[in-house]
Amino acid sequence: MTLYQGNRLRVDLTNHEVRRERTQPNGIGARSWNSATLLEELQPGIDPLGPDNILCIGVGPLTGSALIASCRFIASAKSPLTGYLGDSGARGFFAPELRWAGHDQIVFTGASDRWVYLFIDDNKVEIRDASHLVGLDITETTVRLQEDLDDRDLQVAAIGPAGENLVRYAIISCNLTRAAGRTGMGTVMGSKKLKAIVVRGTKPVEPVNPGRFTRACADFQTAIEGHREFESRRKYGTTRIMDSLSKIGVLPAFHYRSALFDELDKVKAEALRRDHVVKAKACYNCNVYCSRYNVTSFSEGEGPEYEAQAGFTVKCGSSDMEVGVAASNAVNRLGLDCISTAEVIAWLMECKAEGVISDADVDGIDLSWGSREALLKLPEMIAHREGVGDLLAEGSKRAAQSLGGGAAELTAEVKGLELFSADPRGIKGYGLMNAVNSRGGDHYRGEPTIELTGDEALAIKRVGNPNAAHRLKEEGKGALVNYAEHLGILSDSATLCKNISCCMDAFDFDLAAEAYSGLLGEDITSQQLWDACTEVGQIERDFNVREGLQPSDDTLPPRFRDRPIPDGPAKGTTIDIDRLVKDYYKEKGWD
Amino acid sequence: MCEVACSISHFGAVSPALSRIRVAKLEEIGIDVAIACVGCVEKPCLECSEDALTVGSSGQIVLDGSLCIGCEECAIRCPIGAVGYYRDEPLFCDLCDGAPSCVEVCPTDALVNDTASTPSLAPYMSSEGPAAQRRAHYARIVSQEVRDRWLAGWRLGE
Numbered sequence: 071m072t073l074y075q076g077n078r079l080r081v082d083l084t085n086h087e088v089r090r091e092r093t094q095p096n097g098i099g100a101r102s103w104n105s106a107t108l109l110e111e112l113q114p115g116i117d118p119l120g121p122d123n124i125l126c127i128g129v130g131p132l133t134g135s136a137l138i139a140s141c142r143f144i145a146s147a148k149s150p151l152t153g154y155l156g157d158s159g160a161r162g163f164f165a166p167e168l169r170w171a172g173h174d175q176i177v178f179t180g181a182s183d184r185w186v187y188l189f190i191d192d193n194k195v196e197i198r199d200a201s202h203l204v205g206l207d208i209t210e211t212t213v214r215l216q217e218d219l220d221d222r223d224l225q226v227a228a229i230g231p232a233g234e235n236l237v238r239y240a241i242i243s244c245n246l247t248r249a250a251g252r253t254g255m256g257t258v259m260g261s262k263k264l265k266a267i268v269v270r271g272t273k274p275v276e277p278v279n280p281g282r283f284t285r286a287c288a289d290f291q292t293a294i295e296g297h298r299e300f301e302s303r304r305k306y307g308t309t310r311i312m313d314s315l316s317k318i319g320v321l322p323a324f325h326y327r328s329a330l331f332d333e334l335d336k337v338k339a340e341a342l343r344r345d346h347v348v349k350a351k352a353c354y355n356c357n358v359y360c361s362r363y364n365v366t367s368f369s370e371g372e373g374p375e376y377e378a379q380a381g382f383t384v385k386c387g388s389s390d391m392e393v394g395v396a397a398s399n400a401v402n403r404l405g406l407d408c409i410s411t412a413e414v415i416a417w418l419m420e421c422k423a424e425g426v427i428s429d430a431d432v433d434g435i436d437l438s439w440g441s442r443e444a445l446l447k448l449p450e451m452i453a454h455r456e457g458v459g460d461l462l463a464e465g466s467k468r469a470a471q472s473l474g475g476g477a478a479e480l481t482a483e484v485k486g487l488e489l490f491s492a493d494p495r496g497i498k499g500y501g502l503m504n505a506v507n508s509r510g511g512d513h514y515r516g517e518p519t520i521e522l523t524g525d526e527a528l529a530i531k532r533v534g535n536p537n538a539a540h541r542l543k544e545e546g547k548g549a550l551v552n553y554a555e556h557l558g559i560l561s562d563s564a565t566l567c568k569n570i571s572c573c574m575d576a577f578d579f580d581l582a583a584e585a586y587s588g589l590l591g592e593d594i595t596s597q598q599l600w601d602a603c604t605e606v607g608q609i610e611r612d613f614n615v616r617e618g619l620q621p622s623d624d625t626l627p628p629r630f631r632d633r634p635i636p637d638g639p640a641k642g643t644t645i646d647i648d649r650l651v652k653d654y655y656k657e658k659g660w661d
Numbered sequence: 662m663c664e665v666a667c668s669i670s671h672f673g674a675v676s677p678a679l680s681r682i683r684v685a686k687l688e689e690i691g692i693d694v695a696i697a698c699v700g701c702v703e704k705p706c707l708e709c710s711e712d713a714l715t716v717g718s719s720g721q722i723v724l725d726g727s728l729c730i731g732c733e734e735c736a737i738r739c740p741i742g743a744v745g746y747y748r749d750e751p752l753f754c755d756l757c758d759g760a761p762s763c764v765e766v767c768p769t770d771a772l773v774n775d776t777a778s779t780p781s782l783a784p785y786m787s788s789e790g791p792a793a794q795r796r797a798h799y800a801r802i803v804s805q806e807v808r809d810r811w812l813a814g815w816r817l818g819e
Contacts, residue, residue, distance in 0.1 A: 134675060134676075135675055136665055136669055136675050163686075170676050170677075170678070209688075209689050212688070212689075213689055220790055220791055220793075220794055221791060221793045221794070222685065222686070222687075222793045222794060222796070222797035223677075223683070223685075223686075223793040223796075224793075245686075245688055246688045246689065247688075271676070271678075272676055272678035272747070273676060274668070274672060274674035274675055274676035274678075274679055275674060275675045275676065276672075276673065276674035276675075277674075280673055340819075343816075343817065343818070343819070344816065344818065344819065345816065346816065347816060347817045348691065348811045348815065348816060348817055349691055349811075349817065350769065350817075351691070351693070352662075352768075355662050355665045356662070357662065357768045359768065359769070362817075363691035365691075365811045365812065370690075370691065370811075371691075372688075372691065
């Protein structure tokens with residue numbers, strides 16, 4: 071079945087050659103093509119940091135259209151962190167620009183022997199020398215390229231020192247702080263000696279059936295603006311959830327040792343806004359504009375969002391918001407994934423508290439809970455692989471294996487990918503999502519947010535089971551996670567912001583069918599889109615199984631599997647992850 | 662959103678290259694400035710060799726496409742980079758017949774339709790480089806006051 075066939079650039083970095091071709095005909099955009107490309111072209115068992123890996127950057131037919139927040143690109147490759155399929159999306163303005171330049175996917179093969187960047191000006195595509203950019207952070211790289219090329223409107227996606235130094239969870243960022251953050255896509259870019267991708271695009275995106283497409287856009291906008299979280303998302307972005315996660319007892323304080331944090335008032339959304347926020351910031355064509363620019367006494371920048379906010383405060387036992395903002399700014403500039411970075415630091419602090427490591431192991435850095443020194447120094451040390459930073463740069467799974475002595479029992483990772491800043495035991499749908507999804511410990515594949523709402527009618531509408539609306543129930547969660555994964559794949563292919571499409575449940579397959587149909591001028595049904603997403607999910611599973619994934623890998627770390635939540639509102643809650651996984655397999659039709 | 666609205670309302674398609682309003686982003690200092698024709702006193706764009714440009718009743722610049730030879734001189738002369746240029750024709754803000762689509766769509770009410778004032782762009786007349794660079798230069802100067810306020814401790818607040 072042909073859905074949409076896009077234009078693809080194939081960039082051979084070994085031979086410095088660029089070829090134009092077409093994508094697979096049966097895709098719906100970004101992630102759908104990327105995952106298929108990797109399954110088709112990657113040899114099993116290859117070194118993710120060698121020239122045999124392939125890095126795909128995808129946008130889709132809806133990217134850069136009038137549809138709200140149609141702003142993401144998806145970067146995909148074999149992950150150097152998990153060894154399985156890696157992919158991650160970034161918002162901002164880069165993806166629309168790539169679409170306006172007329173390119174739907176870039177496939178990078180091989181590896182360059184010297185540092186280069188890719189320059190795209192509509193049809194003109196060149197591989198250029200980047201030796202002058204080596205060592206620069208993401209902000210410096212971006213501004214330098216824009217100034218050198220005499221165009222502050224140029225869109226740049228770049229890696230920082232972390233990507234250059236092959237930290238396994240390095241990011242690709244555009245607009246300075248919009249990161250394709252998870253699974254080390256910036257690391258793969260670094261291994262290919264590709265410092266940046268620079269785009270200027272001027273070709274308009276024009277719907278074939280403007281009336282139908284405009285109606286779909288208007289329906290989407292209405293769904294967003296009528297949403298009960300609309301105003302609070304505008305005001306606080308994702309930082310708004312810290313308080314609610316605290317109230318339901320799933321805060322990861324002191325690296326999951328407690329769900330209680332006495333000084334929450336110092337680090338929650340209201341404090342951040344009161345003390346540091348100077349301005350709201352938006353991604354492309356977004357009426358939610360959930361990002362904010364912060365100024366503190368010793369750093370400034372965009373963010374943090376919830377993960378960096380909680381990761382660099384509560385999770386590490388710190389109530390110093392200024393230090394948290396500084397750490398967030400630092401990882402953005404250095405090119406580190408904020409989730410993995412916060413998790414490895416919090417884990418190291420727990421190793422210290424448990425006596426698994428000594429002062430000598432960590433270059434004398436103060437690793438007591440909330441240590442300002444650790445939060446300010448470790449991101450730099452990780453990005454430059456200095457001292458204990460070299461160990462942490464490997465990710466918590468590998469680092470724990472090196473350390474031995476009980477360090478592994480303290481990690482919070484699945485398939486090598488570090489967990490988010492919440493306790494999976496008290497939000498069972500999220501627990502299951504972390505256990506089974508294609509990229510490892512991660513909540514953002516799709517967001518089973520329905521379980522946080524108590525909205526049984528919505529749960530029945532989406533998955534036919536009212537239990538799915540209750541976070542502490544294990545029934546109905548297989549179906550919920552399956553639905554959330556489908557919506558995640560749809561969003562990653564339509565390149566919509568998942569905070570809107572998934573977290574707000576403001577987008578669904580019916581609306582998507584109207585948007586695709588209106589834009590492309592063909593009748594595309596919601597069932598066709600659902601089936602396309604099912605196929606992408608299966609492709610990703612097949613890829614991972616080919617790389618050696620076993621059913622036993624679909625689980626949570628022992629610390630969550632074997633013990634209840636120790637305190638707080640959800641005290642005593644356990645998670646029967648085996649039961650949840652079985653329910654999910656049944657939903658998928660897997661044995 | 663203003664660029665998208667402008668582009669759609671005039672062309673039925675989306676690309677900032679089609680927009681008569683452009684947002685200059687100085688991301689490293691957190692500044693965004695949406696720039697369209699401000700109806701300046703100087704109006705250097707009017708020095709058109711073919712007399713293709715006149716001033717309309719609301720102060721907007723009106724292009725006579727039949728006279729335009731596509732030399733781009735008007736776009737180059739605008740000190741703040743507010744004249745677009747696409748496929749051999751300059752793009753002037755036409756104020757959408759009195760109800761600018763960019764103003765309508767702006768979610769933060771950062772844009773107003775002010776046809777009464779005619780500011781001077783004298784301080785920017787020596788701006789050089791491509792339009793994007795002139796916009797960035799203008800954004801840097803007009804945002805200085807805002808930046809000073811931030812650094813002095815002003816916050817958005819509740």
